[in-house]
Amino acid sequence: MISPWSGIPILLFILYYGIYWFVGDFGAGVLVDFLEGTIFEENINPWVSKLIASLLPWQVFQELLVGEFGVITLGVRYAVALILPIVTTFFLAFSVLEDTGYLPRLSLLIDRIFKAIGLTGRAVIPMVLGLGCDTMATLVTRTLPTRRERIIATLLLALAIPCSAQLGVILALFEGNPVGLWIWLGVIACVFLFVGFLASKVMPGEKLSFYMEIPPLRLPKTSNVLIKTYNRVHWYFREIFPLFILASVFIWLGQITGLFDFIVKGLEYPIRLLGLPDKAAVGFLFGFFRRDYGAAGFFDMKKMGLLAGNQLVVASVTLTLFVPCVAQFLMNIKERGMRIGLGLSLFVLLFSFGTGYLVNFVMTALRVRL
Numbered sequence: 001m002i003s004p005w006s007g008i009p010i011l012l013f014i015l016y017y018g019i020y021w022f023v024g025d026f027g028a029g030v031l032v033d034f035l036e037g038t039i040f041e042e043n044i045n046p047w048v049s050k051l052i053a054s055l056l057p058w059q060v061f062q063e064l065l066v067g068e069f070g071v072i073t074l075g076v077r078y079a080v081a082l083i084l085p086i087v088t089t090f091f092l093a094f095s096v097l098e099d100t101g102y103l104p105r106l107s108l109l110i111d112r113i114f115k116a117i118g119l120t121g122r123a124v125i126p127m128v129l130g131l132g133c134d135t136m137a138t139l140v141t142r143t144l145p146t147r148r149e150r151i152i153a154t155l156l157l158a159l160a161i162p163c164s165a166q167l168g169v170i171l172a173l174f175e176g177n178p179v180g181l182w183i184w185l186g187v188i189a190c191v192f193l194f195v196g197f198l199a200s201k202v203m204p205g206e207k208l209s210f211y212m213e214i215p216p217l218r219l220p221k222t223s224n225v226l227i228k229t230y231n232r233v234h235w236y237f238r239e240i241f242p243l244f245i246l247a248s249v250f251i252w253l254g255q256i257t258g259l260f261d262f263i264v265k266g267l268e269y270p271i272r273l274l275g276l277p278d279k280a281a282v283g284f285l286f287g288f289f290r291r292d293y294g295a296a297g298f299f300d301m302k303k304m305g306l307l308a309g310n311q312l313v314v315a316s317v318t319l320t321l322f323v324p325c326v327a328q329f330l331m332n333i334k335e336r337g338m339r340i341g342l343g344l345s346l347f348v349l350l351f352s353f354g355t356g357y358l359v360n361f362v363m364t365a366l367r368v369r370l
Helices: 004-055 059-066 071-100 102-115 121-130 134-143 147-160 164-173 178-202 222-257 259-273 280-289 291-303 310-321 326-336 338-365
Strands: none
Touching: 004 059, 004 071, 004 102, 004 164, 059 071, 059 222, 071 102, 071 164, 071 222, 071 291, 102 121, 121 134, 121 147, 134 147, 134 326, 147 178, 147 310, 147 326, 147 338, 164 291, 164 310, 178 310, 178 338, 222 259, 222 280, 222 326, 259 280, 259 338, 280 291, 280 310, 280 326, 291 310, 310 338, 326 338
């Protein structure tokens, strides 16, 4: 598992069956379709909308609870029907890998690649945790031994590591479109390596050696896996669910004050340069509140036929690279300081739109049609 000849095929196997199939197809496909379609759209939302309309005669408060961006119809639905099943399946897969003793072997396998981008195998753990929650992973970068490594890791987490909820929704966006998924994955991987390599050159420092004790491989213990999964999902949902409700309230306030429309209007021009419809600007604004919020907005646009083919690739690439959510943005400032935190966010914002524009330009020039 440490040798590239055996380790890389095993890693690809785990990525396909553990992430793409289990989290993407089962979590973001089967479970989300059932919870969102059958439970919410067919039963809960219509019933709650009628109930609120009968109890509250004021249209403005109806919009707050059951409008297009309502607390129940959007906030609760996204949190419970979209994000919860995706996060649960990811943390279940992560707990299995952790309990088998595979992660230390992955650290040694990736160490050589990471040294080219100014990191060592120690950074594998924050990066893998970033696939669960980038905010938590940014906090874990404290374990890296040098300031240089911590800054590079924070930059890559903010730029090119999607959290599990966003990743799951993006996998759902590309359901039935494997070519688009591979293009998205290739672009993100290239960005990760390219930006990491440049950052390692801009921030010179000594190359550190990496040593790690390798525990024996073992079969995962069911009780350990379930307890770890429950604790992580409980923490994630306890922290994130209120943010979904607050995001819905902020969007409602932004709508009634006109601020929301003003910001969306300002985003429409760069969005058009990416070849996307104006409505996609809402998804990017959502993405700042929560990364998965923006991806879920694109998921709704896909179902309505507003995003398809090449646009899905461009939108997904740009959103994945887009500025981190509010929680991670604040964590970056807390961990790296105001100057570096704001500088990283500005770089990520400009780089994300630049990459999205380049992807759209290349696909158009090559006449790629998905």
